[in-house]
Amino acid sequence: MMSSSPPERPNSPVFAPGALGPLALRNRIVKCGTNEGMARKGLVTERLVDWHRAFAEGGVAMTTLAYCAVSPEGRTFRDQVWMRKEASPGLADFAEAIHRAGARASIQLGHAGWFANPRATREKPLGPSRQFSMHAQAFSRAMTAADFGRLEHAFADAARLAVQCGFDAIEVHLGHGYLLSQFLSPYNNRRRDEYGGSLENRARFPRRVLAAVREAIGRDVALYPKLNMDDGFDGGLTLEEGVQVARWLEQDGTVDAIQLTGGHTTRTPMYLLRGDVPLRDMIADERDPIRRLGLRVFAPRMLKPYAFQEAFFLPQALEFRRAVRLPLMLLGGVTRLETMEHALEAGFDFVAVGRPLIHDPDWVRKLAAGETTSSPCTHCNRCIVEMERGGTRCVLDDPVATA
Ligand SMILES: Cc1cc2nc3c(=O)[nH]c(=O)nc-3n(C[C@H](O)[C@H](O)[C@H](O)COP(=O)(O)O)c2cc1C
Numbered sequence: 001m002m003s004s005s006p007p008e009r010p011n012s013p014v015f016a017p018g019a020l021g022p023l024a025l026r027n028r029i030v031k032c033g034t035n036e037g038m039a040r041k042g043l044v045t046e047r048l049v050d051w052h053r054a055f056a057e058g059g060v061a062m063t064t065l066a067y068c069a070v071s072p073e074g075r076t077f078r079d080q081v082w083m084r085k086e087a088s089p090g091l092a093d094f095a096e097a098i099h100r101a102g103a104r105a106s107i108q109l110g111h112a113g114w115f116a117n118p119r120a121t122r123e124k125p126l127g128p129s130r131q132f133s134m135h136a137q138a139f140s141r142a143m144t145a146a147d148f149g150r151l152e153h154a155f156a157d158a159a160r161l162a163v164q165c166g167f168d169a170i171e172v173h174l175g176h177g178y179l180l181s182q183f184l185s186p187y188n189n190r191r192r193d194e195y196g197g198s199l200e201n202r203a204r205f206p207r208r209v210l211a212a213v214r215e216a217i218g219r220d221v222a223l224y225p226k227l228n229m230d231d232g233f234d235g236g237l238t239l240e241e242g243v244q245v246a247r248w249l250e251q252d253g254t255v256d257a258i259q260l261t262g263g264h265t266t267r268t269p270m271y272l273l274r275g276d277v278p279l280r281d282m283i284a285d286e287r288d289p290i291r292r293l294g295l296r297v298f299a300p301r302m303l304k305p306y307a308f309q310e311a312f313f314l315p316q317a318l319e320f321r322r323a324v325r326l327p328l329m330l331l332g333g334v335t336r337l338e339t340m341e342h343a344l345e346a347g348f349d350f351v352a353v354g355r356p357l358i359h360d361p362d363w364v365r366k367l368a369a370g371e372t373t374s375s376p377c378t379h380c381n382r383c384i385v386e387m388e389r390g391g392t393r394c395v396l397d398d399p400v401a402t403a
Contacts, residue, residue, distance in 0.1 A: 014340045015368050018061070018349055020327065021222040021256025023104055023168055025061035028344060029364050032259070032331055032352040033066035033108040033171065033226070037387035039081045042072075044090025047391065049097045055357055056101030059364030061350075063098055064106040064171055065091075067178075070158040071151065074111030074179065077388075078120035083109070083158035088165055095166030106169035107162045108226065109155060109213075113179030114140040114188055115266050127182050128189040128196060128205075134298070135266050142191070148205060151179075155209045156216035159223075169222035172213060176272055177264035180206040181228050184245060185264065187236045199241050203248060210254040224257040224329070225249065229316040231264045232271035239316055243323045250324045257327035259352055260317045268304065274333060275308040275379025282385055308379040311339050314346075321347045336374040337367050358383045359394040
């Protein structure tokens with residue numbers, strides 16, 4: 001008699017263990033950082049731990065605590081986690097819960113630089129150059145020599161703290177137009193000193209930060225940047241430049257892998273997501289009437305839509321695969337098991353997944369058990385708006401939200 005239980009997929013390379021530097025990961029699927037909106041007063045909450053525990057119990061090899069600011073002035077949200085001693089107990093609870101469920105814990109460390117939110121930080125944003133940011137509604141201050149030293153240490157201290165709390169991997173944000181990506185991008189970096197101008201100069205501070213982080217954490221913890229392959233607009237970081245940065249990172253020997261992304265939060269936010277622009281929800285949520293008007297007028301131009309395509313970053317990522325031997329994580333629009341298998345065949349070592357797991361934290365287990373082969377996520381991107389409505393979640397199965 002034929003068994004009615006679905007076929008398991010023990011032979012799929014997706015479910016074979018893989019090495020991320022010193023770490024053994026149980027399979028090739030990593031939950032990427034997706035801001036949860038569940039931290040309070042800059043601290044990890046029980047709800048935030050529970051949210052990630054579900055991914056770990058659902059089978060991912062590693063889950064990533066999203067964007068934790070290395071210093072308070074690097075925040076974009078008042079409540080988001082920022083790395084300091086008081087955050088230790090919550091961070092340790094997080095790592096322990098993930099380990100208990102058999103997965104690895106990664107933490108994304110970043111600084112918003114030029115578009116940090118002065119309403120949250122009560123400080124003037126700082127960046128590579130003085131520049132007006134619509135996001136921050138403020139001019140940034142160009143970083144001084146003292147800022148370089150302080151922030152390099154802030155990244156290193158934050159990484160050390162995360163490791164002391166039990167994290168297995170450190171993800172440093174070099175993408176999406178955050179501070180270190182602002183250095184790489186000619187759009188934000190107009191400096192004339194050794195940190196601006198040529199690509200080599202623009203890459204100097206990000207490389208210095210990665211070296212300092214490696215020095216702080218040693219070789220028993222995995223370190224990888226989430227790196228922009230390109231910014232997605234004329235005047236930003238180009239693909240050719242992104243590939244060169246990856247070559248330098250390989251030469252530096254500081255990182256164990258690279259997670260590949262693209263886009264710039266303030267210029268091409270939909271380039272990094274693709275799919276629908278959740279504009280109606282965004283306008284409805286804005287309480288400040290001036291900002292609401294600003295959204296109505298400017299957002300349609302600032303939120304240029306990009307059609308969703310399966311594995312939408314694959315063409316650029318293949319250029320990186322050809323250029324470096326470092327392990328690479330393919331990210332962006334991976335919604336099918338066969339895409340993951342093709343990615344591994346093409347030489348990628350891991351896939352990083354966001355929205356399909358927000359929709360169903362049990363997705364990996366279901367893929368492995370043969371219960372499904374793809375995600376029903378529609379890339380409506382309303383999960384992003386939910387982040388500020390109390391916590392990131394999928395609205396697809398919510399009859400009220402989708403009415
Ligand atoms: C709700 C939400 C929040 C996100 N927050 C972050 C973040 O904090 N840091 C980051 O680097 N990327 C963030 N992203 C981008 C994702 O990490 C990822 O790059 C993007 O969603 C594409 O992957 P996917 O197609 O698998 O969702 C976020 C995406 C979503 C949907």
